[in-house]
Amino acid sequence: MRLILLGPPGAGKGTQAKKLIECFGIPQLSTGDMLRAAVAAQSEIGLRAKEIMSSGKLVSDDVVIQIVAERIEQPDCAEGFILDGFPRTLAQADATETMLKGKGLELDHVIEMRVEDDELVRRVAGRFSCAHCGASYNDQDHRPKVEGVCDKCGHSDFTRRPDDNAETMRTRLKAYYKETAPLVGYYYCKGILQFVDGMKPIDEVFADISSVVAPRSSSGNP
Numbered sequence: 001m002r003l004i005l006l007g008p009p010g011a012g013k014g015t016q017a018k019k020l021i022e023c024f025g026i027p028q029l030s031t032g033d034m035l036r037a038a039v040a041a042q043s044e045i046g047l048r049a050k051e052i053m054s055s056g057k058l059v060s061d062d063v064v065i066q067i068v069a070e071r072i073e074q075p076d077c078a079e080g081f082i083l084d085g086f087p088r089t090l091a092q093a094d095a096t097e098t099m100l101k102g103k104g105l106e107l108d109h110v111i112e113m114r115v116e117d118d119e120l121v122r123r124v125a126g127r128f129s130c131a132h133c134g135a136s137y138n139d140q141d142h143r144p145k146v147e148g149v150c151d152k153c154g155h156s157d158f159t160r161r162p163d164d165n166a167e168t169m170r171t172r173l174k175a176y177y178k179e180t181a182p183l184v185g186y187y188y189c190k191g192i193l194q195f196v197d198g199m200k201p202i203d204e205v206f207a208d209i210s211s212v213v214a215p216r217s218s219s220g221n222p
Helices: 013-024 031-041 044-054 061-071 090-102 117-125 166-180 182-189 202-213
Strands: 002-006 028-030 081-084 109-114 127-130 136-138 193-197
Touching: 002 013, 002 182, 013 028, 013 081, 013 202, 028 031, 031 044, 031 061, 044 061, 061 090, 090 182, 109 182, 109 202, 117 127, 117 166, 166 182, 182 193, 193 202
Parallel strands: 002 081, 002 109, 028 081, 109 193
Antiparallel strands: 127 136
């Protein structure tokens, strides 16, 4: 299963990706993580990326595509993967499709998570995380069970990203609608786009995604 979760920041893509990993055992591929891993491994493309980043420039699409291409050849991707944060533009989508075709592969699903703008702003402006284990929380609807104590690891240090505020979020949304939202039409035309209501509770959203990626027959058998 080769999958893209598509949606604006705050839609819940990361949360749902973690649940998919647990359920289906396929890795989540983040371009940031892959870049750092390639640089650390000192592979040919990793060294090229390091040189570009050291000069203060953005890593070009062709370099990122090569890093993704190398990553999906690793054994843990044999049964599929979830692309996280990539592609972001139509040019990247075209390059990704060409790369996959060159390997005899194709995307199985692109799932758009739809959430209203005001809800996205509310979610992002209220989120914080455990500084020790990274567990995520939100001021409005997901505070620690014991105030000031992480549910997962028991530590009491929390952190907030400085850009998690309403003003910055609305700027990020404008960038998303300009650069990434056109991918909705792109994948719709290819016949692999599905959408889920990201306004629902987390478990219901996951159930909807699961019904797309692993549909069951009417008899109830897998």
